Amino acid sequence: MHVMLFDIDGTLINTRGSGLTALRLAFLEGFGCEAPAVIDTCGRTDRGIARDLFLAHRLDDSPENWQRFHPLYLRHLVEQLSLGNGHVLPGVVPLLESLSSHPRMSVGLLTGNTPEGARIKLGHFGIDHHFGFGGYGHQHVERNVAAESALAAARQRLNGQLRLDRVWVIGDTPRDIACARHIGARAVAVATGWHDRESLAAQQPDVLLDDFCQAEDWLAGLDCGVA
Ligand SMILES: [Mg+2]
16 A cells, blocks of 8 residues: 655645735734745745744734634635636646545645645645545644654554555655655655755655656556556
């Protein structure tokens, strides 16, 4: 059995800034202040991004402030996505259909999004049904902890029958590759997000793709006949 752990933004979809705009609008509505001009979101968790926003404005990084922020973010996210600017990235739909229907594949998420945010984003594009489990970014500032959660969820799903050399972390940033290393999994980097092929290659992923239209060779090399 192979386990596929997908990042969302820049890997499966490009929301054309809907997520970032929703973060800014939620922060403004909830706390009455503008978010900083530059926010580092690539490969980070939503909880970590929110912490940065709180600390930048000397607000408590408290559960109460997070509970105030998160529902506002989700509401703005739905509104921003409904403007229709985003899209699913090349090759994603056939890849997910092929993997999620394969009896020897277990497909999940490893994302900095919260579970609700992930569901809204993937649901908007009609691809949320492919994912049976995941590790998310609502509880932890560090993405590596989300990776540990994703691995634990995969292990539970497979009743402990999991081999790390058959766990693949698939993402668009150096942080996704670092996550793969952190849990002892293999890394597939795809250059459809903010990072170009060269900067991803520098992190030495096991597989490097321009986009998922190139996934055939990687899949054919797996020992379970997916292509
Ligand atoms: Mg990403």
